[in-house]
Amino acid sequence: MALVTMKKLLCEAERKKVAVGAFSVGNMEMVMGAVRAAEELNTPIILQIAEVRLKNSPLELMGPMMIAAAKNSKVDIAVHLDHGLKFETVQKALELGFTSVMFDGSLLELDENIKQVHAVVAEAYKYGATVEAELGVVGGNEGEGKKHEILCTRPDDAVKFCKETGVDALAVAIGNAHGNYPVSPELRFDVLEEIYNKVSTPLVLHGGTGISDEQFQHAIKLGVRKINIATASFDHLAQYAKAYCDTKEKANYFELSAQEVQGVYENVKRHIKVFNFIND
Numbered sequence: 001m002a003l004v005t006m007k008k009l010l011c012e013a014e015r016k017k018v019a020v021g022a023f024s025v026g027n028m029e030m031v032m033g034a035v036r037a038a039e040e041l042n043t044p045i046i047l048q049i050a051e052v053r054l055k056n057s058p059l060e061l062m063g064p065m066m067i068a069a070a071k072n073s074k075v076d077i078a079v080h081l082d083h084g085l086k087f088e089t090v091q092k093a094l095e096l097g098f099t100s101v102m103f104d105g106s107l108l109e110l111d112e113n114i115k116q117v118h119a120v121v122a123e124a125y126k127y128g129a130t131v132e133a134e135l136g137v138v139g140g141n142e143g144e145g146k147k148h149e150i151l152c153t154r155p156d157d158a159v160k161f162c163k164e165t166g167v168d169a170l171a172v173a174i175g176n177a178h179g180n181y182p183v184s185p186e187l188r189f190d191v192l193e194e195i196y197n198k199v200s201t202p203l204v205l206h207g208g209t210g211i212s213d214e215q216f217q218h219a220i221k222l223g224v225r226k227i228n229i230a231t232a233s234f235d236h237l238a239q240y241a242k243a244y245c246d247t248k249e250k251a252n253y254f255e256l257s258a259q260e261v262q263g264v265y266e267n268v269k270r271h272i273k274v275f276n277f278i279n280d
Contacts (some may be wrong), residue, residue, distance in 0.1 A: 002070075002071065002073075002076055002077075003067060003070040003071045003077060003078070003079065003097075003099060004044075004070075004076045004077065004078055004099060005076040005078055005100060005123050005128065005129065005130045006046055006080055006099060006100035006130040006132070006168070006169065006226070007100075007130040007168050007169075008076070008078070009044050009046065009076065009078050010130075010169060010202040010225045010226060012248050013202070013225040013226070014202060014225055015262075016276075017220070017221070018071050018128070018220060018225075018229075018275060018276045018277060019216075019219075019220045019224050019225050019226060019227045019275040019276075020044060020045065020046055020225065020226050020275070021045050021046065021227055021229060021268065021271050021272050021275050022045070022046035022047075022048050022080060022082070022204075022226050022227065022228045022229070023045060023046065023047060023048065023229050023230075023233055023264075023268050023271075024048050024049060024050060024053070024082060024229065024230035024233060024234075025047055025048070025049060025057075025062070025144075025233075025264075026049070026056060026057040026234065027057060027062075027068065027260075028055055028061070028065060029237065029257055029260035029261045029264065030233060030234075030237060030260075030264045031065060031066060031069045032046060032069070032261045032264075032265075033233075033237075033260070033261040033262065033263065033264025033265035033266075033267075033268060034047060034233075034264055034265070034268045035047075035077070036067050036073050036176070036261070036265050037264075037265045037266075037268035037269035037272060038073065038077065038268070038272065039073060039075055040269065041205050041269065041272050041273070041276075041278065042074075042075060043075060043272050043278075044075050044076040044077060044078075044079070045075070045077055045078075045268070045272065046075055046078045046079075046080050046226065047066045047069065047070060047078070047079050047080070048080035048081070048082040048228070049062055049063075049066070049080075049081065049082060050080070050081075050082040050083040050230070051081070051082075051083055051084050051085045051086070051089050052083065052085075054089075055268075059081075059092060059096065059169040060091070060092075060096070062092060063079075063093065063096040063097070063098065064096065064097075066079045066123045067079050067096065067097045067098070078099050078100050078130070078231045079097070079098045079099055079100065080098065080099070080100040080101065080102065080132070080133045081093040081100070081101040081102060081200075082102050082103055082128075082228065082230075083104045083134075084101055084102050084103045084104060084120075085104060086102075087103070087116070087119065087123075090103055090123065090124075091122055091123060092094065092236055094123065094124060094126075094127045094129055096128065099128075099129055099130065100129055100130040100131070100132065101120065101129055101130075101131060101132070102125055102131070102132040102133065102134070102171070103116060103117055103120040103131070103132075103133055104133070104134050105117055105133065105134070105177075106133075106134040106135060106136065106137050106171075106173075107137065107215070110135075110157055110160070110161070113133070113135070113161070113200065114160075114164050114165055116159055117131070117161075117165040117167055118134040118164065118165045118166070120133075121165055121166050121167060128241065130168045130169065131167050131168050132167065132168065132169040132170070132171060132204060132226075133161070133165060133169075133170060134169065134170075134171040134172075134173070134206070135153045135157060135161050135170060135171070135172065135173070136152050136153030136154070136157075136172060136173030137151035137160055137173050138175075142193050151173060152175065152188055152191050153172040153173045153174065153191065153195060154174050154194045155191065155194040155198050156198075158170060158172070158195045158198065158199050159198050159199055162199045162200075162201045162221075167201060168201070168202070168268060169201065169203070169204050169205040169225070169226060170195075170199065170201045170202070170203055170204060171203075171205075171206050172191075172192065172195055172203055172204065172205070174187050174188040174189070174191050174192045174205075175187045175188050175221075176205060176206055176207035176208075176211065177207045187211070187215055187218075187219070189218060189219070192219060192222045192223070192224070195223070196222050196223035201224070202225040202226065203207045203222075203223045203224045203225060203226075204224065204225070204226040204227070204228070205219050205224045205226070205227045205228065206228045207228070207230035208227050208228050208229045208230075208232070208271070209229060209230065209232040210231075210232075210234075213274045216274050216275065217274065217277065220245070220275065227275055229267070229268070229271050232271075233264050233267050233268065236264060236266060236267040237260045237263045237264050238260045238263075239263060240262055240263030241256060241259055241260050241263070242258060242269075243259070244256055245260040
């Protein structure tokens with residue numbers, strides 16, 4: 001199909017009352033596994049990479065590969081910068097051809113977050129790109145970043161934020177956290193429902209690893225149209241790679257690569273089915 005904007009996929013998800021899966025990638029095998037799953041299920045996805053991952057997976061290398069994969073895919077794919085922390089990184093992603101960017105000003109005061117996100121929206125508009133931002137604080141940590149305590153999004157702040165920034169997608173904090181949860185999370189669906197009833201902007205759920213299928217689908221029914229999956233895919237890749245190496249006296253690079261692709265494929269495929277209410 002084509003490289004498309006995230007806004008296009010969010011509009012389709014809203015029409016179908018489902019959520020589009022946004023899958024973080026860090027190497028070629030992860031890109032290949034995610035795209036294979038999307039094509040097999042004939043379902044659009046988002047390929048994304050977070051700024052904190054760039055020290056391991058440089059943007060100038062990953063970006064063109066992600067874009068090429070989207071352009072050559074049999075399904076629509078958006079390419080997204082996740083948790084952009086600096087305006088310069090957002091700008092670089094846009095120049096490379098990313099069709100969506102996120103600026104994460106969630107640790108800033110509300111007015112400063114609004115100011116900086118508004119500037120990103122204006123810049124992205126020049127490229128026809130979609131913008132996501134975060135309000136409230138999603139817990140845990142993204143990559144090797146500092147761990148943050150959860151601060152739930154205030155519904156009235158969400159109204160002000162969306163109106164004054166013109167953002168295309170809003171990541172909310174409702175008890176969700178990045179990384180692996182030590183125990184099953186207790187999500188504040190009451191907060192999510194109030195936000196959904198007050199804003200028309202598509203909502204995003206970060207910290208998807210460890211959230212149950214039932215919780216995912218409940219959140220989707222309350223307006224979540226994009227769900228991020230990162231840790232689960234990295235973990236699956238590592239697990240499949242280790243399982244392969246443990247059975248071999250001498251590992252073969254090409255066989256190892258194929259196992260990494262398979263690990264990501266299995267994880268992405270499972271989540272796509274949940275997010276789109278696809279039953280086997």
